[in-house]
Amino acid sequence: MVSKGTNYVLQHFLLAIVIVIFFTPKYCFAKKSKLLGLKMNVIDQCWRPNSEWRKYRQQLATCSVGYVGKMTNNIGKSLIHYKVIDSNDDPINPKPGTLRYGASVIQEKVWITFQKDMNIILLKPLLISSFTTIDGRGVEVHIANNACLMIFKATNIIIHSIKIHHCKAQTPGTVMGPNGKVTHLGQVDGDAIRLVTASKIWIDHNTLYNCEDGLLDVTRGSTDVTISNNWFREQDKVMLLGHDDGYVRDLNMKVTVVYNHFGPNCNQRMPRIRHGYAHVANNLYLGWMQYALGGSMGPSLKSEANLFIAPKIGSKEVTWRKTGLTNEDKWEFHSVRDAFENGASFAVTKGGRVPKPNYSKEQSFKVRDVKLVRSLTQSSGAFQCSRTSIC
Structure with a gap:
């Protein structure tokens, strides 16, 4: 009892x-x-709710949308896990443990992470090899104050959660190439990230600002690119899609620009597009001085459910078109379900069809109502992940 x-x-x-x-x-x-x-966008919803994302970093490769498709070529049994433990840089003879060794020397699938917070000063542009992922989640990584990133004749690359800023122009010189061999590199403008004849590139959740030239260039036949969840700020020329007016290979260029935050203090090129096609959706534009969306050589651009907040001073018009061209009537700049504040306006193409992205099944995503743009972009930029595993 x-x-x-x-x-x-x-x-x-x-x-x-x-x-x-x-x-x-x-x-x-x-x-x-x-x-x-939170009202997370479809990319973040794919991996952020997993509190153990550090154990399953490669889940990120299944989360991309838009023209880049899924990044499953970047993962698999043969994947090399490489950790950066040394912030120093040697452009010609990179040491194991440095970022350049992982990104340029290793010629297999490699997933690069960082041991701790780092400020990396690159002595020459970093040429990134194919099938490379640079994953800065969980720490604060700055690539700044000299040379920055270049993707040259490479494919299947992810750049995620890095702060890239104060990039400077570089004189010609030798550098470790993306094939693991020392190569000669000509004059390089001061861009944060430059794509040259590259394909299947995903630029996601980075913070880019204050560079000598631009923040992101997609040039010389580069295509199948998704630019998502980035924070672009404090910059004159932000994003260039297409090398120059005479480079007709860029007719095949296809770029998705989605869930990005532009501003404050961005002037122009968000993006500026030549020849090719861009789907610009669910982005937040916090002002501009000259224009937000522009281009030349009859490009096609579908602006869908973006929020354009015009500046108090400067141009209220969102678009800019280079005039005096023989193919002016081929312009296709269309606004679909966009929202405009502070007097913003959009000069759309009169008549004709609205060009569709024509995404494949693995590329497609639902463009959300413009009323949700502030929520969808509130986590834009490089992450500040807490010690409790939540990003």
Whole structure:
């Protein structure tokens, strides 16, 4: 027979167990629940709710949308996991443990992470090899104050959660090439990231600002590119799609620009497009001085469900078109379900069809209502991930 005293102790013991079972998980996952309550875009929803994302970093490769498609070529059994432990740089003889060794020397699939917060000053542009992922989640990585990134004749590359800024023009010189061999590199403008004859490139969740030339160039026949979740700010020329007016190979260029935050203090080229096609969707434009969307050589651009907030001073018109061309009537700049604030306006192409992205099944995504743009872009830029595993 159980005494009253023993029964009293047993009741309190069982109550304590109930409290542990029902309340501790709620406490532990409070931040996760808050995260799940956000109106995340489809890319972030794919991996961010997983509190153990550090163990499953490669899940990110399944989350891309737009013309880049899925990045599953970047993962698999043969994947090399490489950790940067040294912030130094040697452009010709990179040492193991440095970023250049992982990005340029290793010629197999490689997933690059960082041991700790780092400020990396590249002595020459970093030429990134095919099938390389640079993943800065969990730490704060700056590539700044000299040379920056170039993707030259390479494919299947992810650049994720890096802060790239104050990039400077570079004189010609020798550097470790993307094939692991020293090569001669000509004059390089001061861009944060430049694509040259590159394909299947995903630029996601980076913060880019204050560079000598531009922040992101997609040039010389580069195509199948998705630019997503980035924060572009403090820059004159932001994004160039297409090498120059005479480079007709860019007719085949296809770029998706989605969930990015432009501003403050961006002047022009968000993007400027030549020849090819761009699908620009669910982006936030926090002002401009000259224009937001522009181009030449009869490009096609579908602007869909973007929020354009015009500046207090400067041009209220979103678009700019280079005039005096023989193919002016081939312009296709269309605005579909965009929203305009502070007097912003969009000079659309009169008549004709609205060009469709014609995405494949793995590229397609649902463009959300423009009312959600602020929520969809609120996490744009490089992540500041907490010690509790939540990004």
